[in-house]
Amino acid sequence: MSMRSLVVVPILAILALSGCAGPQELPPVEDKSVGAEAAGAADQAPLEAEDLLAKKRVHFAYDSSTIDDEARAILEAHAAHLAANPRIKIHLEGHCDERGTREYNLALGERRAQAVERLLRVLGVAGGRVTTVSYGEEKPIAPEHNETAWRLNRRVEIVYK
């Protein structure tokens, strides 16, 4: 267990750092994720996109701002929606779980919101249409003090204005 966390922690840390290093560090758009590939199947594409668009939250690993495949698929759907509706603006709220200190979590929540903002920009959403805020650990959606709640609370909320 401790060996495992010894390995996992530095990897997460590297991922977290690479997540905030700048747009050029993000995986290229061509690097197709599960969501994007699924969207390629003609029959289910509209339904799939709608389902993804209905999801207004993306979640993160502990102490990480790395966007995983599931989150990426959701954000691609929102980017496509924003491209089709050029007058819509969105607000990104970064959140953390309750563990750790509040001000550090405020910073971590901002890093998550910025990671989402950067990906949306890479996906063609103009910077002026996206605003960000971090609430840190102050606004949990799950009030419990366990892994399930913590996973839900580590998130960026996409709020359409």
Place this chain on the structure above:
Amino acid sequence: MRLKQLCFFLLLVTCNLLLAPDGRAVLTIEITQGAETGLPIAVVPFRWEGPGKPPQVVSDIIEADLARSGRFAPIAHKDFFSTPHEDRDVVFKDWRLLKAEALVIGGVKAVAGGKFQVQFRLYGVFKEAQLAGFRYTVGADMLRAAAHQISDVIYEKLTGEAGAFNTRIAYITREDARAGVVYKLQVADADGYGAQTVVRSPEPLLSPAWSPDGKRLAYVSFEDKRAKVYVQNLGDGKRETLAEFKGINGAPAWSPDGKRLALALSKDGNPEIYLVRLDTRELRRLTHDPAIDTEPAWAPDGRSLVFTSDRPGQPQIYRMSADGGEARRLTFEGDYNARASYSADGKLLALVSRHEGRYHVATLRLEDKALQTLTDTALDESPSFAPNGRMILYATEVRGRGVLASVSADGRVRQLLKFEEGDVREPAWSPYNRELQYKE
């Protein structure tokens, strides 16, 4: 160790049930560990001379203060052989038999003008000598303060160190009211009595920080749907916005001379430590790093600061000069050390340290960088030293609720401060100065 602590827990000493002016209990304080190791002291219930009941039972307040410090073990009143109120009535043999090392007697008398005369004497039982004796004449609203001052005198005479009873704490509460969530920044006496709401908001409040003169609080409020830093006078409630830049405005910390605050601002893209002068609002950026830099705290001499940075990949404590320059890493033990603050003598840092996925209050001795974990609960936050450096107040979670707790700087004595309702978090212990009493 676990079992031992459980046993301590079962030895709960319910120290004090404090009543607000309307009779409602504000908070109870339980000593959960270490109460049995203090110096045996007998506090004889003070004589009351006046109509009806006294507005405050001064001797109970003193006794509770002394017990709470963990350095004294008050002797049960039922064991007393005598209850002297005057010097001539003291029979030292009575107290030697009880193994009391110190004895406190006194009285409260209603005098002209609605005031009260409080008198006390402290004796060393084995020396058979008076160690201190004072008389105070105060209004009813200052009776508790007078009691805390007496506790400070007793503490200082018997331990050789300053007491911190006549101080205050600031903290944040969160309640789920029917009309929605309510956050409050509150200030209370160090024993939890006399809580007053300084700010009330439907949006989160955090990071209260006392000015060195104890007259103002800086804090972070989300009332405008984002984090801004405000400075508020406790006397007249007037406040000003100190920082409302783009991004995070957070983590205010007053310089020891009260002229500047350190802040964490992300206006340049990621959180950096800044200093802002209160008079001119002149900003000075101290850190330049793509990592998170936050939670600054000043050394007591005002010449350097510590802060949290995740430049090594996880949060650790760094120190740098208040004039800028290189930051040097202070913590190497463990993969998460954050939110450090200095003891008044500058020798220790209190901080949050993670061990095996659990977040504890710990101290770092700056001389040799020794890290000592003080708590065994899992979600401990916001450690704050008492101004005498002996106790650390912090926030933790008990049975799903946020509560305040304190631990002695040596880890020996622990206690829980239990509020009636809601979550309580983000405690900050005031400095000594208290010339301005906070009133409604």
